Amino acid sequence: MAGLAVASGAERAEAEDTTTGATAAAASSATIHQEIDLAASPDRIYDALLSAKQFGALTGLPTEIAAEVGGAFSCFGGHIVGRTVELVPNRRIVQAWRVATWPEGVYSIARFELRLQHAGTRVIFDHTGFPPELRDHLAAGWEDHYWKALRTLK
Template identity: 35%
Template sequence: MEFKFKILKQKVIIPADPDEIYNAIIDSKKHSEFTGSKATSEPKVGGKFTAWDGYIFGKHIELEKGKKIVQEWSTTEWPKGYPPSIFELKFKKVQGGTEIEMTHSKVPEEQADDYEKGWEDYYWKLLKEYFKK
């Protein structure tokens, strides 16, 4: 089987400190609050996580509080036989909040456009609203 992948890259500024954003993504209670759907997380390297009522699932590969999150990442719609993707967030303090630099690699080519839009609609937009409060 030949796998076809894409790499997604995005940058966004969220009006909050790096530690606050890191916690919102890693802490299951906070994650559930900002997305409005159930999330679970074992906040340690090798720990498993789920988001969006189990639609997204994987494990934490690298965790550096307020600086970096790297995860092995899949969904319930993942093409059969494809390996998990690698999802990486880097946080940098900037004027007005934190710049998040996202790299989502090994994304199945036929799903890349949906995930590209999904990050904006289901994460960045919701994080911005969450931290406006």
């Protein structure tokens, strides 16, 4: 992930991923925090987010996912691309995430925390480092394209 940069923002914090050696900056001025309750178990949600077959079936669009740290992914027919930077099985997924039309090498950070809640999962989701003017559009996109699809899992 050489050349990884994050979209511009007022303040930046540099963080090195010790697994891949990639450096990512998080722009504190552009963030989304969402907490979503889903009926499926954390392992089911984790698998759905990291399986090209399952995620593609949920969204109805071509998906490629290398389910490993450093692995590339492409979702929604190539509209969303990136790399996985951290995995804690059934608990956490952190991705360097970008819309394909963003400038080459510019990524945001998407963090999915999965917590067992009753018989299902609470997803604590944080998205940082994207262009601030895209906040409302991206927040709605997570609901429309991720959470609605994951709500169909039992």
